[in-house]
Amino acid sequence: MTDTYQQDGQNLDHAFDGVLTRRVLAFVIDYMLIAVLLVPAWVILFFFSILTLGLGFMLYPVSFFIVAGLYFALTLSSERQATPGMQVMDLTMERDDGRRIDFSIAVVHVIAFWVINSLLTPFLLLAGLFTSRKRLIHDMLLGTCMMRASATYR
Structure with a gap:
């Protein structure tokens, strides 16, 4: 078996050049965006906690996982199959079988x-x-790979 990745007969080995470095930088960008998204989530959670007579305050410890999980699941399963950080770094996620990344695969991935x-x-x-x-x-484990978006065609 060869390590050559092909899409419709086109050799895409160049699509993986610099992917690890770009992936780490995309990770940093995405988590900075998640930190920004946590602020309005905490404000909403505060008012929800008042409405539920304090029960909503128990969601604060898991609020990061909820916001980050939704962020990754919604963006990876979008049309671009990439988070905003991945888009900035020219990355996209592909499945080995060629199908789109759906919401459930994105949740399991994160x-x-x-x-x-x-x-x-x-x-x-x-x-x-x-x-x-x-x-x-x-x-x-999930049959996905990260590749340069500019090296693929849709």
Whole structure:
């Protein structure tokens, strides 16, 4: 089996050049955006907590996971199949079978990233140095890969 990635007979090996570096930078951009999104979420949660006589305050510890999970799931399953950070860094996520990333795959992808990252930090990124197509562990488990958006066509 060859490591050459092809899309409709077109060799796309160049689509994986610099993906790991771009992926790390996209991660930083995305988490800065999530930090900004947390502020209005906390304001909404504050008023919700008042309406529920304080029960809503129990959602504050998990508010990051809710906002970040929705952020990644909605953006990865969008038409561009990329988060805003990934778009800035010219990245897109593709499935091995050629189908679109749907909402459920995007949710499982972010949960798998968080779980594997909490267990294997920083070895999660080291896997990308030794795998074909610069794939990380959760990419291999879910049958996805990250590639340069400018190298593909839609």
